[in-house]
Amino acid sequence: MDENEAFEYVKSTLKKEKITPYHSDELEIVKSIGACINCGLCINHCPVVASVGLDRFSGPRSIAVELSRSPPEFWATADKVYLCTGCGTCREVCPKNVNIPEIVNIVRANIFEHRPDLVPKGLMIVKEIIEEHNLAFEPWEDKEEKEESRDMRLERLGIPYIPDVVKENAEVLFYPGCQAEERAQEVREAAKAILDYFDVDYTLLDEFSCCSLPSHLMGDAKTARNLAHQLKGKVKKLGVKKVVTTCAGCTSNLADLSVRDEWGAPAYHLLEYLVEEIGFEKLADALKKVAKPNDVHVSVHDPCHLIRHTSRQVMEHALNILRLMPGVRVTESVEHDNCCGGGGMVSFHASEVANSVVQENMMALEKTGAERLVTPCPLCTAQIENNLFKSGSSIEVDDLTVFIAQRLPKKE
Amino acid sequence: MTDSKFDVVVIGGGSTGTAVARDCAMRGLRTLLLERDDIASATVGTCAGMISSGLKYRDEPDIMKMCSTEVVYWNHIARHIVMKNPILAPLLDLSDAASDSSYMESYSEHVEERDVPAMMFLTPDATLEIEPMLHPEIIASVYYEEYFIDPFRLCLLQALDARNHGAEIRTYCEVIDFEINDKQEIEGVIFYNRVFGTTERVTTKLVVNAAGPWAHKVAKSAKEELHIRLNKGAHVIFDRRIVNTGITVKAMDGRWVYLFPHENTTLLGTTALDTWEDPDTLVASFDEIEYLLQSMETVLPSIREARIIRTMTGVRPLVPDFKVPERNVTRGYRIVDHGENDGTKGLLSFLGGKLVTCRHMAEAVTDLVCEKLGKDIACTTHEKPLPGNEDDVDIIALSKEYDISLHALERMRARRGTEMLKVLEMTKEHPEWKTTICTCEPIIEAEIRLSIREEFPQTLNDLRRRLRLGTGPCQGTFCTYKAASILSEELGLAGDDFLVDILDFRAERWKGIRQSMRGEQLAQEELAQGMYACVGNLDQSDVDYDLKPWEEGH
Ligand SMILES: Cc1cc2nc3c(=O)[nH]c(=O)nc-3n(C[C@H](O)[C@H](O)[C@H](O)COP(=O)(O)OP(=O)(O)OC[C@H]3O[C@@H](n4cnc5c(N)ncnc54)[C@H](O)[C@@H]3O)c2cc1C
Ligand code: SF4
């Protein structure tokens, strides 16, 4: 056997033994799991354990000390690992910084490769959509209908329509993410309106493609790496200096990718960009210009991908921006930072689990007396909005980007 | 005791002794196995479980052939506790490669029957893709495959199978003397029952001394001199599978050392030091740990950053070839028939051997025993499966049927094969026994109860050997009390016995933890300390407990 045949042979044995070699950029994660001392602190903080119980989801500790120890047995964790929302709460409270959400993705990747039959069907449907469209959601069939829907939304929300721009060497790439690209179009448009208002030199992608997070989360490591590679190519080709997004998941994923794949262009959430690049002064000036805004009482939801996967500071920014808005009163909910249940692709295959997690948030929200909830993530918005609606609550939910765009004056 | 007359008495419940008892029982002999401690409590429990191709013994083609044949048998009779490890031997310079060619040839001689490929070379890129932790400057690697068996379960299954075939298995019974008549024939065996503190006697004309590194001491009880070469070997154990494949490398002294994924841990081993110390109290030395780490570091620079949970140390009972390095001592075995040389008639002692060849050793000695008894009965140990090996198990269906997690069932399957159904059956009447007791393995309560009822453990350490209780990253920080209360309930232990057993279990864990304690395991020990000293007040307990030699403190 020559060396190439030998390598093929070895790969076939590894496949038989259900071993996917850890990638060199995964070694840090694997090492972090080795630090678990089985203290159990994380269990009491896991929102999924809290809502469905340890029998259904054995929790972060079991992932660290039991489920992630032996790759040939990863397939046998399929009844558990898909229920983790990847919220990162365990990692935040863990005295040893054990990186549970990421080991979950490694375990899922192993199952995806070796036992695709055990991957929840709901995820396989998403996988097919991504494969076909490079998008996590089925795109609109009819472009005109899509535009009509967009215009209707903008009109209802009172947000101006700014035509798309695609150009090279802009300062900023605005990356809306799949949800805002296909579903919550108002978020995409609101962000454009904000960027336009502050005269940011930005561009959109010529052809939008998924950031790879959904593939990464479902364990489709190959597609994830392909999509990441594709996006890097687009970013490089456009020659932008920064990437700005309005989706919490995209923020953390793009930030990770930009470091891992050396994009040379850091990624920000729009909130970060507003505070760090535009500055409070300009923001305050703009927001004050709106004449006689209606008083509104809001509460805030912190997306996991911002506070735990990026930085808690992002939500500080959010609150500070809200404070600049005349007529806006904020009451914090005690569960402001509890996972909405929609993360980790859980809502795609076990919506009963996702919906049971969000109950905590909804109960706490009712207690605040707020009439509106704002959150800087279109996915959290959708998850909470759906559940509030189903429960007959009168509380409305807005993506924070939309909320901000609505409160900017007309551009002079 | 029901029957105190036996055709044969086997001394020692290691891999050798249990294999012998099984073979004797299967051939219809009235068989008694006496084990001083527990099944697999000594050497075999500290070994790597490699049922190797024997590639290190290329100067002994017969042994290599024997190993290969035995591997085939194990895969036939015990496949539920056998696993395969792909292995890389990374090369840092060309001289490594040259010295390896003879290994490659001899390894490759029997590959077909074992159903593995011949050894092959891999490029550096391919090697690093398979194991990115390896040194970036390796020039190539040699790839091969070996099989591994769970040594604890193997011994236990052999013992249980022997019992199924009518043998009597008695643990905690230490042979202290023999009755020998004027004609220098054995007439009886005298042993001390450590559970009841009584001395007992059985009648037999034949004794197989499979006492491993104590074989010479057992022989001495019959006033026989038996030369043996005792050789210490240590392993360092990591918390999980830290490598994608096994890694082997030449150590600083030219021996081979290895890093093998083993169940849900990784073993780094091993050392080889001639020893005259008491095998019971031996621990790994700082030098051994450094020798292993530094040798492995040459190809796997980050090995020291991985989490070491403990060490384990055993003593190889080698044949007495002296004046040669350990690695040149034959890995074959010898059966010493003391009666042949004007010594005690009826006493047969084992020297040497391996885990992989234990069945072969048993067959040979049982042939001899049968001959002495004037019986001609064929050996079937290589044909008839060990308990649990009968069929495949559909974990997914069972998980649905019994509402127990897939992974808990998969680990149970790795221990019990089809026999796991007995455990699951128990949860029908007692759904509360689905509770997880050991979180790292994991083990549910029903399996602990079944083991206590059917696998004759006396202590928590015995449960550990049967179930891997407390062998994970936390080293029993959380399962000890829970398991102890189940054991106490099942065996009717009194309060003091309960505490002493917990202390014994902790002491045994400490024996392995202490030597290598560093890094992340320090934090774990702090927590364990908090658990047992601060919460359990065990250090202040006034029960009658003697500190073990490796436990410091007053
Ligand atoms: C570090 C190390 C790694 C190894 N790795 C491998 C490997 O990968 N593959 C392999 O094939 N081999 C390996 N070996 C070798 C192998 O483990 C041993 O050769 C084999 O297991 C010895 O088994 P045994 O039953 O003869 O001895 P033991 O397991 O020591 O059993 C002897 C038993 O006799 C009992 N006993 C002693 N005195 C009395 C008495 N008076 N009355 C009653 N009972 C008594 C003891 O309690 C003990 O349980 C390794 C050995 C070591 C030390
Ligand atoms: S990431 Fe969130 S859902 Fe997943 S185990 Fe941790 S706390 Fe639980």
Ligand code: SF4
């Ligand atoms: S993951 Fe962290 S918090 Fe959870 S048991 Fe392990 S060490 Fe404790």
